[in-house]
Amino acid sequence: MKHLSTLIVTFLFAFISHAQTVVTGKITDADGHGIPSASVTIEEQGKDAIMAFSISNSKGEYKVTFTSADSNVDLKIKAFNQKPLFQSIKNQTQTLNFNMESDATEIKEVKLKTKMITKKGDTISYDLKAFESKADRTLADVLKKIPGIDVNADGSILYQGEPINKFYVNGKDLMEGGYGTINNSLPKDAVQKVEVMENHQPVKILQDKVPSENAAINVKLKNSVTMTGRGEVGTGFGEPWLWNVKLTPMFFGQKNQWVINYKTNNNGDTVEKEGNILSFGNRFEGRRGNVSQNDWLNVENATTPNLPEKRYLMNNVHYFSANLLTNPFKSKEWELKANASFTNNAVSRESYSQTTSFLNNGAQYLTNIANKFYTDKAKGEVIFTKNAKKGFFKNVTTFSQFWNADRADVIRNDIYGNRNGAEAIESPTSSFQNSLSTIIPWKEKLVNLMSYVSYQNDKQTLQISPSSYLKFNDLTNSGHFLFENTDAVTQNLRIKSLEINHSASVGFSAKKWTFTPEVGFNFSTDQLNSQFSTITNNVISAYGKDYENDLKFTNAVPYASLGINYKGDAWLLYSQLPFNFNNIKADDPERNVSKKINKLTFEPTLYTQYSFASFWKASASANLNYNFGDTKDTYAGYIFSSPTSPSAMSANNPIPETLSKSVGSKLEYRNPLNNLFFNVTYRYSKTNRNIIGNSINNGAGFILTNFIEKDNQSNSNSMGAEIGKYFPSFKTNASLSFNNTISKADALTTDQNNVQYFFLNKVNSQTAGFKFNNTFFSWMSIDYNLSFNWSHQTSKLNDSKNSGFNHNLSTYFYPLANHTIGFNWDQINSGSNLTSYRNAFYDLSYQYTWSKKKIDFELKWLNIANRKVFERFATSATSTDFTRMQLRPSQVMFTVKFNFK
Known part of the structure; x- marks a missing residue:
């Protein structure tokens, strides 16, 4: 651990071995008045390579910081209606004032061209028009194409690989972390730009005192008062009859904001997760989280494939949510937020598995599981906040109620022959939380309760x-x-x-x-x-x-x-x-x-x-x-x-004690001038425990879990890198990523002959990814995601290698105005040194757009090949497992999509 810490410190200081140079000063015009918004750049001598830049403030003052080994650098200043300034300066901290000459010219024709990415301070702004394709309809569709930003299936947003801590619309936090609804349903045409605020401290009274490592996103709409939203109504053909309804009207005003959301379908679309809290703000805001049940008891669960849920989810869901933000007093510093949601969902699932045990002389166990999961959940939340430079107050009251029930029909074939079991669980839960945090100025101090x-x-x-x-x-x-x-x-x-x-x-x-x-x-x-x-x-x-x-x-x-x-x-x-x-x-x-x-x-x-x-x-x-x-x-x-x-x-074991240590480092480069972003990360973690679980197989495929007092440990080394660049000339965004993880963990198990095995399980895994999207051609757009994974697992009981391949290709063709033909290809391969399986899925769609009314009519054919099962082979420390999982059959959907305004 000591050597590792030394390595990290050395790693960090390698980047700052050259002293920083700071150049400050003031830029004035011929009359001595400060010039605002003048750009100041530092470049290598004789080269057009920008090392640093700054923008002057309203008084004409500037400050630019850079690191260079050269003895001299070039300084350039540009401002509207002023002659550009160029000067070679020494590479040393200094104060330089400049007086610019007027250079007003008559402009016969003006063409405005908005920069796609701009940076001011800790805020990077993205012009959505520069990244969208003709097939995009919502904010999430476009965000996926922006370099440095990733959007997960539930709508959660990652910036430079890390979750954001806030999601604002016109500077207001209506959703309090549950922003998936807006991200997935806000029409892109309503958005002017997206701002990424790095190192964002959401508590205003702490902004100059307590730093933050996370970024936030602010969605700036074209109008300060906006009534908008997205809707879909669809029906499908197959068994059973299919439907899909999505209605999400939204209003964003200067004093009030609200979002109402109702979604229902049985075509495999997971909509209820949009209510999850995806960002948790700052610790000084109090404590919030996704309320969940204490799931002590469970029926046996069918295995799920590593596919998009739409491929296998047999659902029947109704989800309703409503979010309101208002200023109840004349002071805009006080906000009242009320959120409510209700979920009714029924899910069917089925899988077949064949397990070969290394512990029991290669014995094979066969299992077929058919599930029914029933979810009924209601949640209500009231939030009262004041977030001002002179004080902070936030109280969150949450009520939740679950009425869940699960069913399982299981068929087993083992040393006892065939046997069937019916399993049922009822699990009602009631939950209440209240979180209060306030920061009160006291003289020059801040008191936080x-x-x-x-x-x-x-x-x-x-x-x-x-x-x-x-x-x-x-x-x-x-x-x-x-x-x-x-x-x-x-x-x-x-x-x-x-x-x-x-x-x-x-x-x-x-x-x-x-x-x-x-x-x-x-x-x-x-x-x-x-x-x-x-x-x-x-x-x-x-x-x-x-x-x-x-x-x-x-x-x-x-x-x-x-x-x-x-x-x-x-x-x-x-x-x-x-x-x-x-x-x-x-x-x-x-x-x-x-x-x-x-x-x-x-x-x-x-x-x-x-x-x-x-x-x-x-x-x-x-x-x-x-x-x-x-x-x-x-x-x-x-x-x-x-x-x-x-x-x-x-009863004789002591209370478990776990000691976890971790260190990590990260190097980031984000240059909006040439649209290049990359990061390199390293993390090491080690965990020591005094208790270890002991799994005993009784010979019938059943596992008895006990715990014994025995020191054991696990550790993990993880290194990763990601690079992304936007090529404006080709309207292409591309990124590459790679991660290598080596993990070691002590394990304990006992076979049916009561022979105990205490062994070290080691896994070396790598993942590589490539993302690409292109909108260069007016008649076509492409989105492509590719990932590889490899792993090598070794232990006293097993030595195995697993690999996987996953790619998604989404291509849209625009043969005529208002006509779109789409093709989607998902390929998921898995295997080991023993066998491999390939699973391919194809979708085809046609869409006609009534441009005057901004209404889309879409006909989509999903799973053209009618693949009904997904097969996977994997190995673990104690067994090999072949699994066959049920998928959604081929289906055809007709959908009408529209904006509310």
Whole structure:
């Protein structure tokens, strides 16, 4: 670890070995008035290669920073209605003032040409018109083509490979992180430009005091008051009858903004994920997250292919959401936001698998699983904020309710022959959270008070029938099968969770430094109750205390922390230095569980960034973290979390303790002048644990999971690089990426003869990607994505190689005005040193555009080859697995698409 840290420091300082040169001054006209918006560039002597640039402010003042080994450089100044200035200057920090001569000329003809990418300070602006193709309709369609930006299927946005922390429309954060709805449904024609704000600190009172490592996106619309939105209505042919309806009207005003969204379909389109929170802002804004259930119990799940969900998702979904932002008072600093959503979804899934076990002399197990998943979820949220230079306040109240149910019909063929099982789970959940954060100026100090309260009640009931489906040996009476004379079995579980976090801090600023001492108290408690029962002639009987739990798990952590932040012209520093007093206790007297731990830990986090030569950034990060497990790591009564995986911790084992360390570095180059972006990253992580899971195969394909006290560790080295460039002459955006990861982890397992294997599992994996889009020809546009992956896994039990190939080609032809023909080709190949499988999918579409009304009529034929199954072969440390998964058959959809205005 010491040598690695030295390597990273050396790596960073290699880029700053030359001292920075800073040239400042003022630019004035013939009358002595400052000239605003004059461009100042530093270039290599005798070359037209820009090393740095700056724009003068409203007073004519400029500042340009660069790094060069040359003794002299060229300085050039240009301004409207002024004669350009050129001067050779020494490579040294200095102040130079310039007086420009007037050069007004009569312009007979004016042609305005907007720059596709411009940079001012930490903000990079993109003109969407420069990147769009004729087939694009929404903001997300165009963002995918911008260099340095990636858009995932759920609408989430990555900038330079990292998630953004805010998504604004005309400077307002209506969606509070759940921006997928706008990204996927905002018509591109309503957008003037997209701004990327690097190192964005969303809390205004902290903008000059506490730096940020993340970027934000602001979508600037053409009009300050905009009524817009996107809609689709479609029907399909096949079994069953298909439909697709999407209605998303939007309004963006100076005082009010709102988005209403209703989407329903059964054609494999995942729309309900648009409500997920994709960006989480800043820690000083309080705490927010995607509310989810504590999924302790599960039916057996069919395997899903590594394909776009539209290829295999058999769904029937209705999703509604509404988002409102308004200024309730005369002061625009106060905002009220209200969000609500409801999801009703039914999903079918089926897969067949054949597993060959290395542990059990090559024994083969066959499994066929057919699922039905039912989701009903309601969520409501009220947010009250004031984000001003003189104070900050934010309170978020969230209510969530789930009514979920899952079903599985399973057919197994193993050493016990063929057997069928029916599995059903009911899992209602109620959840409440309230997060409050406020920053109050006190003289020259800033006082931050934060409070978070969360309560969640999960109730889950899993039933399996017939009981003969389970062939486990009795865990307490070896030699007898469980439930021999019963009809069915039931696993009941209930967990009530309470979490309370309170903290107070005071910020002191001195020049460019900010020091923030903080004290706080974090408390969480879980009450777990579970019971395993048998059903015979409709009579329910508890099975015994070895299959019950009545566990109370508490974690109380008072802490003291010091935040040290620095924000200069070139350097950023963000650090948290917390001391945590961990007091953890787990009690279940009936199972003889009485565990506790009291330990003081130091868990620092550090991030630093250095900007140089206008376009370069070098950064490094490091953190150390302790984790002492939770309720899932301390219960002693067996729980059938899955019909094939009963598990429990030994009552004699200590509370799990995990120590994680990681360091990372990144070098970035972003030059909007020549449309070139690239980054190089490195990360190393190491984890030490005192508990390890032990998987025991009972010979019937069932896995019994237990945990034993044994020191073990894992570590990972990951290196990656990405380069992207936009070629305006060819209207082409292209990027290349590569990543190499070496991971090692200790593993423990036991075969059916009770032979225990403790071994090192090593995986060396590489991925390479290429993205390309072109709109050069007026009659055609192309989008192409290609990825390769290779991996080599070695262990005491196995030595295998896997590889994969995935590409997507989307081509659109425009033979006549308002006519579009589209062709899509997905190719997914997978294999190993033993065998390989190739899966190809083709789609064809025709679209006519009624340009006057901006309405599209689309006819699309999906999965032309009518491929109904997806096949995959893979190897792991203990087995080989062949899987066949059900896909959506060929289908034809007719859709009418339109903008609301």
